[in-house]
Amino acid sequence: MLAAELRLHDVRVLVLEKETEPVSFVRIVGLHIRSIEVMAMRGLLERILERGRQRPAGGFFAAINKPAPEGLDSAHAYLLGIPQPVIVHLLEEHAIELGAQVRRGCAVADFEQDDEGVTVELADGEQLRSHYLVGCDGGRSTVRKLLGVGFPGVPSRTETLMGEMEVGVPQEEIAAKVTEIGETNKRFSLRPFGEGVYQVIVPVAGVSDRAEPPTLEDFKQQLRTVAGTDFGVHSPRWLSRFGDATRLAERYRVGRVLLAGDAAHIHPPIGGQGLNLGVQDAFNLGWKLAAQIRGWAPETLLDTYQAERHPVAEDVLDNTRAQMELSSTEPGPQAVRRLLTELMDFDEVNRYLIEKITAIGVRYDFGAGPDLLGRRLRDIDVKQGHLYGLLHRGRGLLLDRTERLTVGGWSDRVDYLADPTAVLDVPCVLLRPDGHVAWIGDDQQDLDDHLSRWFGKPAN
Numbered sequence: 001m002l003a004a005e006l007r008l009h010d011v012r013v014l015v016l017e018k019e020t021e022p023v024s025f026v027r028i029v030g031l032h033i034r035s036i037e038v039m040a041m042r043g044l045l046e047r048i049l050e051r052g053r054q055r056p057a058g059g060f061f062a063a064i065n066k067p068a069p070e071g072l073d074s075a076h077a078y079l080l081g082i083p084q085p086v087i088v089h090l091l092e093e094h095a096i097e098l099g100a101q102v103r104r105g106c107a108v109a110d111f112e113q114d115d116e117g118v119t120v121e122l123a124d125g126e127q128l129r130s131h132y133l134v135g136c137d138g139g140r141s142t143v144r145k146l147l148g149v150g151f152p153g154v155p156s157r158t159e160t161l162m163g164e165m166e167v168g169v170p171q172e173e174i175a176a177k178v179t180e181i182g183e184t185n186k187r188f189s190l191r192p193f194g195e196g197v198y199q200v201i202v203p204v205a206g207v208s209d210r211a212e213p214p215t216l217e218d219f220k221q222q223l224r225t226v227a228g229t230d231f232g233v234h235s236p237r238w239l240s241r242f243g244d245a246t247r248l249a250e251r252y253r254v255g256r257v258l259l260a261g262d263a264a265h266i267h268p269p270i271g272g273q274g275l276n277l278g279v280q281d282a283f284n285l286g287w288k289l290a291a292q293i294r295g296w297a298p299e300t301l302l303d304t305y306q307a308e309r310h311p312v313a314e315d316v317l318d319n320t321r322a323q324m325e326l327s328s329t330e331p332g333p334q335a336v337r338r339l340l341t342e343l344m345d346f347d348e349v350n351r352y353l354i355e356k357i358t359a360i361g362v363r364y365d366f367g368a369g370p371d372l373l374g375r376r377l378r379d380i381d382v383k384q385g386h387l388y389g390l391l392h393r394g395r396g397l398l399l400d401r402t403e404r405l406t407v408g409g410w411s412d413r414v415d416y417l418a419d420p421t422a423v424l425d426v427p428c429v430l431l432r433p434d435g436h437v438a439w440i441g442d443d444q445q446d447l448d449d450h451l452s453r454w455f456g457k458p459a460n
């Protein structure tokens with residue numbers, strides 16, 4: 001995602017990936033609303049819709065089964081079920097089409113930064129030089145460790161086995177058992193994945209040495225403990241395990257080196273937010289880093305990445321912790337879960353939690369102003385079609401209902417749309433390339449001040 005965003009601004013990008021082949025683990029439930037919107041803003045919506053399945057947006061907070069309230073503030077108010085390897089493939093294809101270079105089988109082993117750039121050393125000793133380096137290298141990030149950035153938090157207390165395999169008992173027998181166990185154990189599931197293959201998720205007591213992948217025997221034993229039967233599982237496609245550690249990098253930037261995605265934050269997968277959070281980090285960072293490299297970034301722009309994204313990650317860490325507590329089989333948390341389930345009958349509670357988990361409730365702190373300031377704008381109809389269709393190039397956009405204002409010397413970075421739509425109930429809105437509202441008003445001088453704040457000095 002980040003590589004593609006940088007390419008939109010003509011920045012040369014090299015992606016170094018240590019694995020020679022893409023990973024085939026089907027980890028995620030899907031893309032939540034804000035990530036779908038991000039894809040729509042960059043013209044990727046059709047491609048991802050073709051490869052995914054639209055499902056209702058509700059029912060993800062701690063897997064509490066409540067439908068989403070009516071009228072969520074989005075043109076894409078659904079969950080898109082799409083396996084992680086497919087998203088990775090689509091984003092890689094998109095970045096390459098835009099001109100990014102991807103080198104597989106290249107592990108970053110070391111780096112050094114100075115005033116002009118970063119020298120990166122690969123595991124085979126090859127050295128590369130760049131202006132900036134962004135560690136998108138996952139929860140065990142080498143870049144973060146080499147940077148010496150702390151990753152404080154809570155270690156795993158529970159562990160869950162996850163894998164795909166065939167079963168030796170009829171579907172009806174499985175369905176009945178799964179329903180029975182699901183009454184009290186929210187961390188267990190056995191779902192048909194087609195062609196006789198099931199996805200098995202089963203909790204384990206205690207925490208093991210996570211460097212070792214689990215065996216089929218581990219699954220059988222754990223299934224017998226939790227379900228009283230191992231369902232005759234056999235012929236695994238892949239076997240994996242995950243924990244519930246919650247950690248957040250102390251800093252997202254040290255000089256010319258930055259962190260994004262799991263390298264910056266890890267949390268339990270409950271609610272399905274990790275990949276979504278990382279994609280949105282990249283979407284926030286891309287245009288800012290590009291501006292820095294192209295030389296038009298205002299002095300503090302790059303640091304707004306951490307200022308805006310760190311609190312969002314903090315919030316996700318908190319809500320996943322809460323969801324884990326609500327999924328415990330202990331009587332206390334089960335009582336809290338029953339109470340929250342009742343509270344979610346109130347539209348506002350349900351809406352608040354869905355907006356949180358789908359990230360459409362995110363509001364960056366841009367200072368005092370109307371509620372819309374700092375929020376993302378939903379896709380709205382404009383005379384020229386859809387708003388998001390006008391953001392494909394990753395530029396700023398002024399929506400001007402007064403038809404009196406101009407983006408003047410910023411027209412190489414910011415587009416202008418006069419009399420866009422009656423849907424907006426404010427005179428003018430300045431959108432950043434990530435679709436967040438950077439300014440609302442009708443005064444040219446005030447607008448110019450805000451254009452300078454976000455887009456640097458005018459060209460002439």
Ligand SMILES: Cc1cc2nc3c(=O)[nH]c(=O)nc-3n(C[C@H](O)[C@H](O)[C@H](O)COP(=O)(O)OP(=O)(O)OC[C@H]3O[C@@H](n4cnc5c(N)ncnc54)[C@H](O)[C@@H]3O)c2cc1C
Nearest residue numbers: 018028029107108137138142261262269272273274275276
């Ligand atoms: C069981 C499970 C279910 C999940 N479900 C969901 C879900 O439904 N929704 C959701 O949004 N998220 C979900 N997640 C979380 C999601 O999988 C992660 O948040 C996401 O993969 C993070 O992406 P990333 O690119 O930051 O890191 P990763 O996916 O870990 O990618 C990091 C990449 O860096 C490479 N790398 C590592 N070290 C180096 C190095 N030194 N040099 C070069 N390359 C290196 C790795 O090979 C890897 O390809 C789930 C996770 C699990 C475990």
